[in-house]
Amino acid sequence: MENTLMKPAWYLTDASFDWLFPERIQQMSKRHWTPVGIAKSAAAFLASEGNGKILDIGSGVGKFALIGAHYYPGSIFYGVEQRSELHHYALAAKEYTKTINSEFINGNFTQVNLADYDHFYFYNAFFENLDTRNRIDQQIDYSTSLYQYYSRYLYRELDNKPAGTRLVTFHSLEDEVPPGYRLIDASEDFLLKMWMKK
Numbered sequence: 321m322e323n324t325l326m327k328p329a330w331y332l333t334d335a336s337f338d339w340l341f342p343e344r345i346q347q348m349s350k351r352h353w354t355p356v357g358i359a360k361s362a363a364a365f366l367a368s369e370g371n372g373k374i375l376d377i378g379s380g381v382g383k384f385a386l387i388g389a390h391y392y393p394g395s396i397f398y399g400v401e402q403r404s405e406l407h408h409y410a411l412a413a414k415e416y417t418k419t420i421n422s423e424f425i426n427g428n429f430t431q432v433n434l435a436d437y438d439h440f441y442f443y444n445a446f447f448e449n450l451d452t453r454n455r456i457d458q459q460i461d462y463s464t465s466l467y468q469y470y471s472r473y474l475y476r477e478l479d480n481k482p483a484g485t486r487l488v489t490f491h492s493l494e495d496e497v498p499p500g501y502r503l504i505d506a507s508e509d510f511l512l513k514m515w516m517k518k
């Protein structure tokens with residue numbers, strides 16, 4: 321019989337979620353993946369109308385999407401991730417946790433049709449182009465102009481979305497948030513922000 325006292329369920333704490341992955345991936349967790357409490361608050365806002373399609377832009381190993389999918393089974397949580405290794409770990413975690421309302425796409429977010437999704441989560445994915453110290457790896461090209469290109473691209477796409485579109489940003493510099501998005505709520509430290517298109 322499995323000893324459930326040994327470890328908490330995967331969706332309860334950051335440590336229990338990290339346990340799904342190899343040690344190298346666990347070491348990235350604190351700096352690069354959304355904390356469980358933040359993921360729950362963000363998902364509650366994005367899923368509040370029920371049965372929507374929610375996209376995490378730059379989904380890493382799928383932490384936001386898997387936690388959101390667990391707590392909000394009426395919505396579908398998608399993630400698009402440019403690094404194939406991280407995408408592979410997200411798929412493995414989806415299978416291990418038997419999460420049916422999540423999907424993961426491997427590619428650059430610019431290759432995805434954002435018109436297909438209702439609401440968006442964004443944990444400052446493009447900042448790696450500005451931050452020379454804390455990069456996930458050295459496998460891709462980084463540049464200030466890529467940061468600007470991605471931010472402007474996402475800004476335009478978000479600007480085209482209909483009224484009622486929900487957006488959650490975490491640690492964002494807000495270069496991708498068009499003025500048509502109204503701030504609805506924020507965490508005390510203002511790192512987590514909930515927006516809605518007017």
Ligand SMILES: C[S@@+](CC[C@H](N)C(=O)[O-])C[C@H]1O[C@@H](n2cnc3c(N)ncnc32)[C@H](O)[C@@H]1O
Pocket residue numbers: 351352353354376377378379380381382383384400401402403406427428429430443444445446448456470
């Ligand atoms: C800060 S991590 C957040 C991971 C995940 N959203 C979470 O909250 O746990 C940002 C992720 O965005 C990915 N990323 C950065 N630029 C991207 C792009 N243009 N297209 C797709 N993924 C991107 C990075 O590879 C990284 O895994």
